[in-house]
Amino acid sequence: MSEEESNITRNEFLKNVGKSTLLIAAGATGYSLWNNAAKGLTTKKELLERKRTGRPKFSMAIDIEKCIGCGLCVEACSKENNVPAGHYRTWIERYVVKKDGTVLIDSPDGGINGFPNNILDEDIDRAFFVPKLCNHCEHSPCTQVCPVGATFMNDDGVVLVDYDYCIGCRYCIQACPYGSRFWNPGLKTADKCTLCYHRITKGKLPACVEVCPTNARIFGDANDPESPVSKFTRENQMMTLKPHLQTGAKISYKGLSQEVI
Amino acid sequence: MLNQLLTSQSWLAQVQSYIFPNEVKELQWSVLIVLYPYLTGLVAGAFILASLVRVFDAKALRPTYRLALLIALAFLICAPLPLVAHLGHPERALEIMMTPHLTSAMAIFGFVYLWYLMAVLLLEVWFDYRKEIVELANSSKGPLKLIYTCLTLGIKDISEKAVAFDERAGRFITIIGIPSAALLHGYVGFIFGSVKGNPWWSSVLMPVIFLLSAIVSGISMVLVLYILITTWRKQKIDVTCVSAIGRYLMFALIFDLTLEMLDIVHRTYEAGEWFEILRLLSSGYLFQTMFIGQLFMGAVVPLSALAIMQAAKLSDRAKIWAHFVCGSLVLIGVFLMRWNVVIGGQLFSKSLKGLTTYRLELIGPEGVLAAGAVMLLPFAILWVLVKLLPPWHEAEPRPSH
Numbered sequence: 001m002s003e004e005e006s007n008i009t010r011n012e013f014l015k016n017v018g019k020s021t022l023l024i025a026a027g028a029t030g031y032s033l034w035n036n037a038a039k040g041l042t043t044k045k046e047l048l049e050r051k052r053t054g055r056p057k058f059s060m061a062i063d064i065e066k067c068i069g070c071g072l073c074v075e076a077c078s079k080e081n082n083v084p085a086g087h088y089r090t091w092i093e094r095y096v097v098k099k100d101g102t103v104l105i106d107s108p109d110g111g112i113n114g115f116p117n118n119i120l121d122e123d124i125d126r127a128f129f130v131p132k133l134c135n136h137c138e139h140s141p142c143t144q145v146c147p148v149g150a151t152f153m154n155d156d157g158v159v160l161v162d163y164d165y166c167i168g169c170r171y172c173i174q175a176c177p178y179g180s181r182f183w184n185p186g187l188k189t190a191d192k193c194t195l196c197y198h199r200i201t202k203g204k205l206p207a208c209v210e211v212c213p214t215n216a217r218i219f220g221d222a223n224d225p226e227s228p229v230s231k232f233t234r235e236n237q238m239m240t241l242k243p244h245l246q247t248g249a250k251i252s253y254k255g256l257s258q259e260v261i
Numbered sequence: 262m263l264n265q266l267l268t269s270q271s272w273l274a275q276v277q278s279y280i281f282p283n284e285v286k287e288l289q290w291s292v293l294i295v296l297y298p299y300l301t302g303l304v305a306g307a308f309i310l311a312s313l314v315r316v317f318d319a320k321a322l323r324p325t326y327r328l329a330l331l332i333a334l335a336f337l338i339c340a341p342l343p344l345v346a347h348l349g350h351p352e353r354a355l356e357i358m359m360t361p362h363l364t365s366a367m368a369i370f371g372f373v374y375l376w377y378l379m380a381v382l383l384l385e386v387w388f389d390y391r392k393e394i395v396e397l398a399n400s401s402k403g404p405l406k407l408i409y410t411c412l413t414l415g416i417k418d419i420s421e422k423a424v425a426f427d428e429r430a431g432r433f434i435t436i437i438g439i440p441s442a443a444l445l446h447g448y449v450g451f452i453f454g455s456v457k458g459n460p461w462w463s464s465v466l467m468p469v470i471f472l473l474s475a476i477v478s479g480i481s482m483v484l485v486l487y488i489l490i491t492t493w494r495k496q497k498i499d500v501t502c503v504s505a506i507g508r509y510l511m512f513a514l515i516f517d518l519t520l521e522m523l524d525i526v527h528r529t530y531e532a533g534e535w536f537e538i539l540r541l542l543s544s545g546y547l548f549q550t551m552f553i554g555q556l557f558m559g560a561v562v563p564l565s566a567l568a569i570m571q572a573a574k575l576s577d578r579a580k581i582w583a584h585f586v587c588g589s590l591v592l593i594g595v596f597l598m599r600w601n602v603v604i605g606g607q608l609f610s611k612s613l614k615g616l617t618t619y620r621l622e623l624i625g626p627e628g629v630l631a632a633g634a635v636m637l638l639p640f641a642i643l644w645v646l647v648k649l650l651p652p653w654h655e656a657e658p659r660p661s662h
Contacts, residue, residue, distance in 0.1 A: 086285065086286050087282075087283055087286070088282045088283055091281075091282045091283075093279075105279035105612070105614060106279060107279075107281075107282050109282070110282040132281075141456070141457060141458055143364075144364045144365065145364075145365050145366065145367065145455075145456070146362055146365055147357045147361065147362055147365040147367040147368035147370075148353075148356045148357055148360055148361070148362055148365075148368070149360065149362035165353070165356070166349070166350065166353075167348050167349070167350050167351075167353040167354060167356055167357065168348045168349020168350045168353075169344075169347070169348055169349075169367065170289040170290065170349075171365070171367050171452075173289050174289055174290070174456055174458075174459065174607075175456050175458055176458060176611075177457070177458030177459075177611055178281075178458075178611065179280075179281030179282075179283050179284055179610070179611045179612065180283070181283065182283040182286075183286075183287070183289060183349075187349075188349030188350055189349055189350070245457060245458065261279075261612040261613065261614060
């Protein structure tokens, strides 16, 4: 075979390969679009959503009227997750609205030992307890600012921290508007509530939910319409903390008063 | 001032204070994080002053052109140090560049930093000094010869054509450098300004205020160091140059102070849910560092003095020392501004119902001594740079191009 013939053959071969590749790519894209359209799926967002709906979306509802401020949830959380002393994955706040209109808020040691009876009854207009924890926000400011993606939202809606990857810059702690994150001095990383991820993925309840004597915390899969949390949020008027920040908090409250911060 | 403090204390007594339990133990960002925007700001400001000579042909500033470049370089080399030293896991620091999370303002730091260091500052210094580096590589001996030879990067052509190219390249890089410097520090402001959960930080003005205060601080650092080093070298200080820097400083201060006041007025007028706690903060804990230090001593006093000097007839000696004092005051003022932003932004609870305090340690990884060492290091690096690449003969007129 002459050199010229050899070149022509090579060029033709390459052209054919190019054409074939284009045809295959066009065919595959066309089939994919047709296939998606047939299923009623057209956008990437919808495809991702479909991928997610197969999984649970964990969330928690809190019935403020039922919380008695006993602190068992704080203690259970602390023991279950080895939370370092002086830090809290969950805590309870006590609100006392006095007759003169002033509001007293406290949370001694996160409410782990309950609350002292240090306010005169006749001064009190009303009082209530508010359990707090990470809100596992759908648009969480903490995951947005993490420079390495060490904090992330899992497919099941739980915001987690990869302790082996966190560089410890603390930007996420600054970004959380709820004060739910803290610095773990032992790990030298950021830390927070995981909804007891090690338990819920085995079908158990988070420790704080399990020990609550009044069922003030309701946990479950928000994607399942029959789950306790879905039923509770459907049947009651629910509210999230700091809704103006548009974080998409997954922890919702029944009976949230305007004094709550 | 005492009266003001007492007033704020009595007001505090009426507030039912509460801070979230996780905020009790410590502040998350220490004095090291105060140094980070301070150092970065000095870089941006010094570079912008240098660029006035290159791009806008501000002849009066020529004696400080190279010094400003070296100051920018020395401070830029040290800028990431306080950040890395502050990390819980400094050994993972490079992950910011290897696996950046692109929605994070902080993740972009590595790229902005490297761009500014490699593509702007190092290149500009190299092009500007290339001819001298080649000459020094030929004339020096021993280890110095090796260093200078390495610095030539193997290019020893110093023909007229090559030097003319250096000049053009330097000018081009400076033109790229100005928006880069603005990006570098505007970006640092964005790190704070974009935190929506913190009303003290969350402001669209933050990047612009950071940028302007950076320019002010960089100009002041060049002014102060030029006067100090020239006095140390027992050389004549160029009063025209000092006055010209003073004029630029005055204009920059006008814009900087205006924006800072605009921010305060806007927040006060808007008076959102956060207003009470921020008023308590600024009239109490931050009163001295903000109103006295940052705004009055660090901006109003030097600005007034610089304005008076434009009209008043002073001896050269008085002019030089007045400028030196103004520059020093601005440097302290801008440091306090960084302090008020970084520390101030953590002194109130996100509950907006209580204040906390900052305990500055003397010893320890985030103490005064560590911060002092980080602050002194750029000066040590500058000393080495000045020894290696003397900026002085730039005082002689640059050949026209």
